[in-house]
Amino acid sequence: MTLTDYLVPALLYVGVFFYAAGSLGLLRFQDAESRLHALTKADNVGLGFVALAAALHWGSVAAAVKIAAVWLFALMAAGATAQLMARRAKTSAERGSDE
Amino acid sequence: MTLAFDMILCLMIVGTAAAALLMRNALAAIVFFIVLGNLLGLAWLAMDAVNVAMAEIAIGAGVTGVLLILTRQRLNALGDDLVSAELPGWLRAGALLACAGFTAMVGSAVMSVPPADDLGGSIAALMPGLGIENPVTGVLLAFRAYDTLLEAFVLLGALIAVWSLAPRVAWPHAPAALALAEYEGHDVAAAFGRLLLPLALILAVYLVWAGSDLPGGAFQAGTVLAGGLIIAAIGGVISWPRADDFYLRVALVLGPAVFLIIGAAGIALGRFLFYPPGFEKAFIVAIEYGLALSIGATLALQLAGPPVAPGRKG
Amino acid sequence: MTMLLHIYPLTGVALVGLGLYGFLILRHPLRQILAVNVVGAGIFLVLGGLGRGAASTDPFPQALVITGIVVAVALTAFGAALILRVAEDERAPDDKAAAKTTDDHT
Numbered sequence: 407m408t409l410t411d412y413l414v415p416a417l418l419y420v421g422v423f424f425y426a427a428g429s430l431g432l433l434r435f436q437d438a439e440s441r442l443h444a445l446t447k448a449d450n451v452g453l454g455f456v457a458l459a460a461a462l463h464w465g466s467v468a469a470a471v472k473i474a475a476v477w478l479f480a481l482m483a484a485g486a487t488a489q490l491m492a493r494r495a496k497t498s499a500e501r502g503s504d505e
Numbered sequence: 506m507t508l509a510f511d512m513i514l515c516l517m518i519v520g521t522a523a524a525a526l527l528m529r530n531a532l533a534a535i536v537f538f539i540v541l542g543n544l545l546g547l548a549w550l551a552m553d554a555v556n557v558a559m560a561e562i563a564i565g566a567g568v569t570g571v572l573l574i575l576t577r578q579r580l581n582a583l584g585d586d587l588v589s590a591e592l593p594g595w596l597r598a599g600a601l602l603a604c605a606g607f608t609a610m611v612g613s614a615v616m617s618v619p620p621a622d623d624l625g626g627s628i629a630a631l632m633p634g635l636g637i638e639n640p641v642t643g644v645l646l647a648f649r650a651y652d653t654l655l656e657a658f659v660l661l662g663a664l665i666a667v668w669s670l671a672p673r674v675a676w677p678h679a680p681a682a683l684a685l686a687e688y689e690g691h692d693v694a695a696a697f698g699r700l701l702l703p704l705a706l707i708l709a710v711y712l713v714w715a716g717s718d719l720p721g722g723a724f725q726a727g728t729v730l731a732g733g734l735i736i737a738a739i740g741g742v743i744s745w746p747r748a749d750d751f752y753l754r755v756a757l758v759l760g761p762a763v764f765l766i767i768g769a770a771g772i773a774l775g776r777f778l779f780y781p782p783g784f785e786k787a788f789i790v791a792i793e794y795g796l797a798l799s800i801g802a803t804l805a806l807q808l809a810g811p812p813v814a815p816g817r818k819g
Numbered sequence: 820m821t822m823l824l825h826i827y828p829l830t831g832v833a834l835v836g837l838g839l840y841g842f843l844i845l846r847h848p849l850r851q852i853l854a855v856n857v858v859g860a861g862i863f864l865v866l867g868g869l870g871r872g873a874a875s876t877d878p879f880p881q882a883l884v885i886t887g888i889v890v891a892v893a894l895t896a897f898g899a900a901l902i903l904r905v906a907e908d909e910r911a912p913d914d915k916a917a918a919k920t921t922d923d924h925t
Binding site for chain 2: 823824825826827828829830831832833834835836837838839840841843844845846847849850852853854856857860863864865867868869870871872873874875876877878879881882883884885886888889890891892893894895896897899900901902903904906907910
Binding site: 493 | 685688689690693694696697700701704
């Protein structure tokens with residue numbers, strides 16, 4: 407078994423751990439901003455580890471670059487979405503609605 | 506090991522479907538539907554059907570989910586809460602029994618068919634003649650090209666049907682703008698839209714080209730393009746053109762028209778949709794690029810909705 | 820034992836049954852469209868799942884399923900637009916007077 411054979415599952419486990427941590431934060435935090443914080447940061451770090459594991463598994467530079475692009479896309483989308491949701495949560499709280 | 510994965514995935518799929526149907530909160534039901542689409546994409550991946558997985562996640566979960574959320578928002582603005590009277594208990598029990606019986610019947614019928622790759626061998630034997638390596642693209646654009654041609658026209662027809670629902674005073678103006686207000690995060694959405702639209706365009710071009718040999722193709726690429734257009738519209742980066750805009754109509758019709766013209770020209774060489782030998786890949790890729798553009802424009806406009814009268818928010 | 824090969828088609832059948840039940844029980848049109856989509860997804864699973872061989876998956880039903888997914892979204896878009904139009908006409912009937920006038924020159 408080479409180093410990669412050990413490293414890929416280990417990175418996958420770390421990634422899944424971060425996803426689980428993010429989901430735990432979603433369930434346990436009280437307000438919208440904290441939940442967004444947990445989801446955006448933890449889930450994307452988890453995705454980074456999973457992406458790293460996939461890149462190591464495939465082993466080619468081209469695949470690694472494409473996987474890195476996927477991770478960057480996901481980061482952009484998560485960042486923009488979290489901003490929009492947080493702003494919506496803030497204005498909803500200010501207006502006193504319960505959405 | 507993979508059996509445990511399959512079983513857990515299928516349990517999650519059934520559970521998510523039940524939640525999507527039976528939740529009282531309409532937004533929660535729609536979100537569960539989107540999750541169902543993603544889980545179905547995983548199921549397609551587990552079945553080694555990568556093209557279908559991409560199409561299901563992009564179209565089944567993505568476009569359909571956004572469509573349902575937009576419709577719910579517009580219905581809420583009209584005062585419709587998406588709740589309705591509950592049927593009496595005996596009626597629901599009867600429906601449950603009937604559906605359970607139906608499921609058992611169909612289930613036993615499905616069990617009597619052994620899963621087998623019936624046509625994979627014959628298709629693989631015919632693929633070298635086409636010069637492309639993705640068998641699904643081969644089936645879609647060469648072996649069953651007629652179905653794909655009709656599908657392109659069905660998609661366009663659905664858009665025309667959506668447009669036909671505009672009130673007379675609204676025709677032929679543009680659909681309602683999707684742009685967010687300032688307090689809702691217009692600047693964030695605009696920045697994201699400006700960043701994403703050119704990337705979506707590049708990705709769509711790549712997906713069509715890669716779809717010849719790797720998983721991908723015109724439908725997935727067109728959906729990526731539609732997604733970029735929708736996000737740009739939400740950010741206010743682009744505004745919907747009028748329904749009688751010349752370039753819009755060219756973009757909508759280009760895919761089906763190119764497909765039809767190439768198909769009709771094939772009659773001169775033998776039969777409808779016959780590609781000249783040695784040039785199959787060139788024609789397939791040309792048709793796919795036209796289709797991707799038209800699918801992107803058509804899906805984006807279907808999400809935008811029918812035209813609304815100027816000065817109204819629709 | 821043979822049920823293991825059929826796990827995805829059987830999940831598809833379960834989705835068809837669930838979607839049918841939802842279509843009968845739910846009375847709001849948009850939720851019925853959602854139920855129809857669930858039925859469609861189930862049918863696609865049956866189609867594709869039955870093409871799963873030992874080593875490879877049949878590409879022919881895959882192409883049919885992709886076509887089906889696209890047609891399903893077209894149907895959903897039209898259905899949703901129809902529901903919206905009916906809701907608009909029901910809740911704002913005074914707009915019909917405005918609809919009789921037109922400011923276009925065609």
